[in-house]
Amino acid sequence: MWRSLEARDRARQGYAIPVRSLSMEIEFDEDTCIGMYQCVAEWGDGFEKDKDAGKAILVDGEESADGVFVREVPEGAELDAKFAARTCPVDAITIYDDDGEQLIP
Numbered sequence: 001m002w003r004s005l006e007a008r009d010r011a012r013q014g015y016a017i018p019v020r021s022l023s024m025e026i027e028f029d030e031d032t033c034i035g036m037y038q039c040v041a042e043w044g045d046g047f048e049k050d051k052d053a054g055k056a057i058l059v060d061g062e063e064s065a066d067g068v069f070v071r072e073v074p075e076g077a078e079l080d081a082k083f084a085a086r087t088c089p090v091d092a093i094t095i096y097d098d099d100g101e102q103l104i105p
């Protein structure tokens with residue numbers, strides 16, 4: 001079903017319909033993290049191990065509050081980021097959509 005007659009006509013005429021890429025944000029709570037590193041296994045470009053501290057590190061994360069780090073999930077890494085959040089046993093990772101709505105957990 002076409003969203004609008006205009007979209008249908010444009011598609012029939014061979015015009016590309018622009019698709020907005022939606023951004024996703026990830027938040028990591030270092031205090032909650034217990035260093036199990038499933039997040040590293042799921043998203044190796046997004047998380048690193050800090051074995052001395054027994055915590056994960058959110059790569060390129062900016063500290064938004066004490067011990068809380070955030071960053072935008074790069075395009076193409078959305079699935080890995082979601083898996084990292086789902087696999088965390090203590091819910092130290094939260095995923096938000098571009099409206100700021102919490103998706104996981």
Ligand code: SF4
Pocket residue numbers: 032033034035036037038039040055056087088089090091092093
């Ligand atoms: S999976 Fe969760 S508890 Fe384990 S290292 Fe990652 S953030 Fe920390």
